[in-house]
Amino acid sequence: MNRQKEGTPLASVGEFGLIERLARAWQSAAAGSPDDSRGGGLGCLTSAIASPRLRWGIGDDAAVIDGLAGKSLLVTTDMLVEGVHFLWSPERRRLLGRKALTVNISDIAAMGGIPAWAFLSIGVPAGAAVEDVEEVYAGMGEVAARYGVVLAGGDTVRSDKWVLNVTLLGLAVKGPIGRGGGAPGDLILVTGSVGDSAAGLHLLLSAGREKAGTGMAAVSEADRKLLLSRHLDPTPRVAEAMALVEHGGVTAMMDVSDGVSSEVHHLCRNSVCGARIDVAALPIHPATRRLAEATGQDLLAWALTGGEDYELIFTAPPEQVPGLIAQVRQDAGTDVTVIGRLTEQAEGIMAVYPPETDRNVVPLAAKGYNHFR
Amino acid sequence: MNRQKEGTPLASVGEFGLIERLARAWQSAAAGSPDDSRGGGLGCLTSAIASPRLRWGIGDDAAVIDGLAGKSLLVTTDMLVEGVHFLWSPERRRLLGRKALTVNISDIAAMGGIPAWAFLSIGVPAGAAVEDVEEVYAGMGEVAARYGVVLAGGDTVRSDKWVLNVTLLGLAVKGPIGRGGGAPGDLILVTGSVGDSAAGLHLLLSAGREKAGTGMAAVSEADRKLLLSRHLDPTPRVAEAMALVEHGGVTAMMDVSDGVSSEVHHLCRNSVCGARIDVAALPIHPATRRLAEATGQDLLAWALTGGEDYELIFTAPPEQVPGLIAQVRQDAGTDVTVIGRLTEQAEGIMAVYPPETDRNVVPLAAKGYNHFR
Known part of the structure; x- marks a missing residue:
């Protein structure tokens, strides 16, 4: 250009x-x-x-x-x-x-x-x-x-x-899939990886500030290119959505625009459920992990609240999950990961950090991007 | 408020x-x-x-x-x-x-x-x-x-x-009515009156500048209120459109947003026609006429190129016109006025000023509001 x-x-x-x-x-x-x-x-x-x-x-x-x-x-x-x-x-x-x-x-x-x-x-x-x-x-x-x-x-x-x-x-294509159809017991899944867009944004905002000690020098050109592309030129998950619809069994779905935490809160509110998110299970791209390590940034914050990933987050009963994962892999070549499950609303919306002990189960903050803050 | x-x-x-x-x-x-x-x-x-x-x-x-x-x-x-x-x-x-x-x-x-x-x-x-x-x-x-x-x-x-x-x-409601269905011989009609919105805008822009000699002092409170309302709070002609659809016979229609002149050019381009607009027939509200006279403004410029009237301008074969006018009057209580007719494209898009002599038939300038001028 x-x-x-x-x-x-x-x-x-x-x-x-x-x-x-x-x-x-x-x-x-x-x-x-x-x-x-x-x-x-x-x-x-x-x-x-x-x-x-x-x-x-x-x-x-x-x-x-x-x-x-x-x-x-x-x-x-x-x-x-x-x-x-x-x-x-x-x-x-x-x-x-x-x-x-x-x-x-x-x-x-x-x-x-x-x-x-x-x-x-x-x-x-x-x-x-x-x-x-x-x-x-x-x-x-x-x-x-x-x-x-x-x-x-x-x-x-x-x-x-x-x-x-x-x-x-x-x-x-068939019935529309809203945010309100999830039920306690459904697993929560996400396509691809989350946090890459926030990592790309970090690269973008750091451009021209590659001073010694920022860790930027350690980032490979391939990682840089991939993460910038994930932020600037994301891929809408149409083929993945079509695979899910084709298979059937998805109870609620939305895209990750504000961040996983924020979207889980939306799903829970509309489906009248609680949730447990297994933080260790969040699919993180190696390039995003490397950038966070090199620059000392908060990897989990990128993955949970970074937003703009435009992945699909959805819920389905456990018995549907293997088939759904296989269908998306076959039709769209994309991995799908179980990141938690819906619970009764009274159990709250919780994040589970490893190792899973009582004190490692904490409320999942809903902080996405608030346009007016 | x-x-x-x-x-x-x-x-x-x-x-x-x-x-x-x-x-x-x-x-x-x-x-x-x-x-x-x-x-x-x-x-x-x-x-x-x-x-x-x-x-x-x-x-x-x-x-x-x-x-x-x-x-x-x-x-x-x-x-x-x-x-x-x-x-x-x-x-x-x-x-x-x-x-x-x-x-x-x-x-x-x-x-x-x-x-x-x-x-x-x-x-x-x-x-x-x-x-x-x-x-x-x-x-x-x-x-x-x-x-x-x-x-x-x-x-x-x-x-x-x-x-x-x-x-x-x-x-x-029935088939959609586009801009491209008019034919030579169709009459051109407009609902309500045109130029009121431009008159209202003139009042608005003159507010606080009611000096001696601007003629503003001569404008009655009723006229002022009516014209401001026509500019700030226009009425979409839904009932009128429904009456026209109910009657049938309208060949092309659009709303007057950029001004009568501009819309006539659109109708002619899409319908592959020319047009003759009878300037003396344009429906002008008495309040608009009074304001133009009191302030020395160009009444015809308001009516032809002022825009934002949100009246309907449409075409219909002559035999349909009496019925269409009667239907709109009956269903919506609104006057409809014949302002010209479509001609062969080769005859151009002309404005006819009274008295109708050869030198009073001139090309109708298309100047609406160009956002980038």
Whole structure:
């Protein structure tokens, strides 16, 4: 990606000229999207399931979608604000677009659904170049193509800072899977590994501060690349969600956006349960473990409250668990780990630290990211 | 509405506490919403048409909507940014919420649909009080109750300036009405009156500048109130759209958000037509005419390019027009006016000024509001 030294002023293309250029940027990125080996090609999913179709997209007062007979429609929306959720960087325009769509796809996957139609509202600073906006769209287009998502509408406005709001519509493949279906005795599982995104963020925030004694010098280039990618360009777990739905037996599910601790509290509140989380069982990637050791950072804090992992956390009765784990491994090539179990609500939401003694069972703090703290 | 001198800091209630308070603010405003005489009670519309229902709303990864068999789903989204689309004012928090939903309801009505489910993403400055956000929600809740709209999800984030993004889902009552169905010979009609919103904006921008010679002193309190209301608290033309759909025969429709001139250009582009607009026929409210005369402002500029009228502009074959006008008058109590007709594309998009001579037929400038100029 080239640093954009000079660009086309927004005023020179006009609002409708801009919209046309952006639709093109999305389309050409979507057409040229490299096949990603993680999870296999998923663009076919929508066409396989979907008699629904977008009759009219961009260019009218509203988009029109037909043929939703018998399908549950899923709708999610997320707002990302410059300076709060991301720092604007010319080198990372495309990654910004990718992540803005990814976090919404992750929400749809966490309902047991496939993503279908995206609506992007974007606030663009007056001083931005057309190429800046095009790159954001191109990033979204790349991810969209991979998961069969169509840009169906949106709004382009001026603002002081960059603001992206994505509303994503999807379809539940079977029944939608909410947060409230868990029961005492169900095991709690998580896909992939947790804490990598927080580790990547730590690397990002430490950039340019690689002084002696910070331990940064000891981090390998491969670890650095992997962890930055996990933070800046996460993979939504669509293939994993489809494997879980295909197998059946998942009672509650959500994605890990705020952090495992916070999500366990959500699952417990909606399912009217308590929980015990086995801290030693949390799946930690070796690269994340190495970074925490090299830099003296709190590995468990990354894993429990770091957030932005976009893994799936879900519950299922014990007898379903071996089959679910096998199905996800087979269909998506991803490991799934049992990290605890749901209990009666009166037992509270507890973290169990090794060795398991009475004094090592403590309340699991729910601290995720509070936007207003 | 009281000016909020001191309020509850956002940080003191936490993110989830805030979401709960906002849902309550919406609900209690919706429950206490006064019946508005314009157009009659419309909340019944959704339940009358709709087997579709919101299975799960706020509180999961995505909202779930079932039962869309045979219905066309309509989706529209709009982003409003402080300092660009509105100035933050403690006195007008509730009006801001009302208008943010209204402009989206207007888009759904302009497709011949009824609004159903709203998703609100809101960016809130860190220094704002909980009561500020509650008032915005309460305003939306008032409008939502009147039109049968349910708050189905959203996102609450921190930002430097206030940002509101509403995504609204609706259902087409019969076939959706787009912008592309007009044909040469169709008449062009508009509901209500145009230019009032621009007149109201002029009053707003002139506030505190009522010097001698500006003509402001001559404006009656009744005119002032009416025009400000037309700008700050427009009425979406849902009852009018339903009357048009009920009657049938409308070939193309949209709402007047950017201005009549701009919308005529859209209709012509999508319908592959030209147009002749009879400038003398534009429906101008007497209050708007009086304000333009008292202040020396350009009445036609207000009517043609002022925008934000949220009237419906539509086309229909001449033989359908008397029936359509009668139906809207009967069902919604609103006047509809013929303002021109579609022509062959080669004839261009023309404005006809009185008296109709060759030199009084000139190209209709498309200048709406360009966000990046």
